[in-house]
Amino acid sequence: MTALTKTTIRVNIPQDAYDIRIAPGGLDYLGPWLAAEGNPLIKPGQKVLVVSNPVVFELYGERAITSLTQAGYQVCHCILPAGESYKTLASIEKIHDVAYENRLERSSAMVALGGGVIGDMTGFAAATWLRGIAVVQVPTSLLAMVDASMGGKTGVNHPRGKNLIGAFHQPKLVLIDPKVLETLPVREFRAGVAEVIKYGVIWDLPLFERLEAAERLDDFTQVSHELLQTMLNHSCQAKADVVSQDVREAGIRAILNYGHTVGHAIESLTGYSEINHGEAVAIGMVVAGEIAVALNLEPVTDGTWDESAAQRQKALIEKAQLPTRLPTDISIDDILRALKSDKKVQSGRVRFVLPGSIGTAFVTDQVSNESVRRVLNACRAF
Template sequence: MEKVTVDLGRRSYEILIGKGILPGLGEKLKAFGFSPIVGVISNPTVFALYGDQVLQSIRGAGFDCFTVLIPDGEEYKDYAWSHYILTELLKRGLDRNSCIVALGGGVIGDITGFAASTYMRGIHFVQVPTTLLAQVDSSVGGKTGVNHYMGKNMIGTFYQPRLVWIDPGTLETLPPRELLCGIAEVIKYGIIWDEEFFGFMSKMKVDIVGLEPEAISFIIKRSCEIKAEVVSNDERESGLRAVLNFGHTIGHAVETETRYTRFLHGEAVGLGMCLESRLSKILRLLDAEQLERIKTLISVYGLPCDLPDDLDAGNLISHMKHDKKVVAGEMLFALPERIGGAVIRRGIALTDIERALAK
């Protein structure tokens, strides 16, 4: 089993990674001394695949265990469904030392963390991420939240889990398109933080998309290490953590413009990373050769890299102006200055952004 620690003083926690570790979850929970009743929050798709294993494991460790299922889909990551979870926790009599487990992708992780952070002013929660995106990104770092009809992830908290328990074996049932979404975030870490890791992603494509266990465990571990390092230094995104937004400023605008129906999140991030790298080159931060290497890697994995003809740059810019990251009217961009390093920029001239989005 591989271990990564998120170092946050008294709120530090471990990320444990190992193929086939799912049935060991219950025993691990026992060591925390949580109250005797544990809630598992999931959706019907994931629960049908892994629910029995998880319940058996938790019950086998002596806990009483119940399940709360919310429908599968980003549209259910909202306040109403978090309220539904809270009601179920109240009905079951969970107390302030209780723990709930998020079994699923980023949607389940975000809404479960949000419910955990507000139930009785905060109870324990454990992440059991089952998508690659959740294993390399959303389960680590403590951003929780739900969507509002006026904007994605607009309601939320910073609230750290007690443990992240990652079984890469769960990726074997994940649809290939969802796997690629996680890969987009892995490529992001290479670009903003670690050139060698970027090189690994270039060389090992066949093993990675083929879910070869060693390659998959390595990319999950390295991604978690990078995210843990960033979060340990800047938990609440007052500075450094913003580098993780690389690809997301344009990516979110693309998702909003296409009403979350045409691109999955990771696909929009892939496109966003290509266009933001182009912006970086326009600003003379990144050279032409590195821009080409970035675009090639993103394309090699089958992620989109060019803005489709029917997407209007003006509309995208107006969405960017309403992004959560806008402060005092200035948009925020995390931009690579080389493969393996990025900087945060605000106040970029509109004409430069327009050039980056030009077809």
């Protein structure tokens, strides 16, 4: 097997450190990298359960299984329906059933081959099988590559809220093969761009400015290899930096939820079908940006966030052809009620992630319902 050009980003978590490897064509190296001679992540000979959905498995399942088998692993697989609506405890039970049928042991592992839904569910299934076995993330969507596959957050949705059931369970490896994005539907590519924009707003001004300089962000075929590599490298490094400082979201890690507070409410209220995660986050970022403008809070960081900054953010979101308006078929009252069920609520107060400037963000619970209602109404008219 020939040498492969790759970028390696280390997530420095005590006792659970792992690598993010970004490598075009890297899917074919999945087995050899796990079985690394002298220091294997998963010992060859062990059982490995590959979890995927029908579309991804048809495209890439054989390559993943072949790589694992040739490296000496005993491989089985579990195929689950695609879509956020299947991110439930019933799906976890199906993964556990396959794990039981194939007698997965504590030395075994699960491999998540798919987007964020598959990654979240596989991670949670691994965290709860035999009280925790190894998991490897092989994301196949841009959104999963830059966000969901890293950081160890795993879980499923409750009928009344997103990601309310879960566990922290860090992967042994995150393997990102950008070439698989060639088969990603354009709408899903744009959804991933929303998370990339998020990193630019909350952490990485140079990334934000690079995205502003790009001619297009709405189509994988119109994004240069250099820009895609920048998007992946900067986003993964940003998440690694934040997660390494705050593994269990006790502090700074909460800023990674920028756009997600209102975004999760929109997803839940539209049944996880009308609007996808990235689209919901895009709308949520617009709302958060306008809340920051409306509150005119004293800056907690260098720089300021004003209407000009909010417009720059909105322009990037529109460049990616992502929505900026609230759906017309959900009420403001329903959104406000849904916010009360958000994971970030503390002592009954909704905690918002707001931008302090382009490249910085902070968390506050000093946002009244009246302020949120005014901004939500305004965002209906954008």
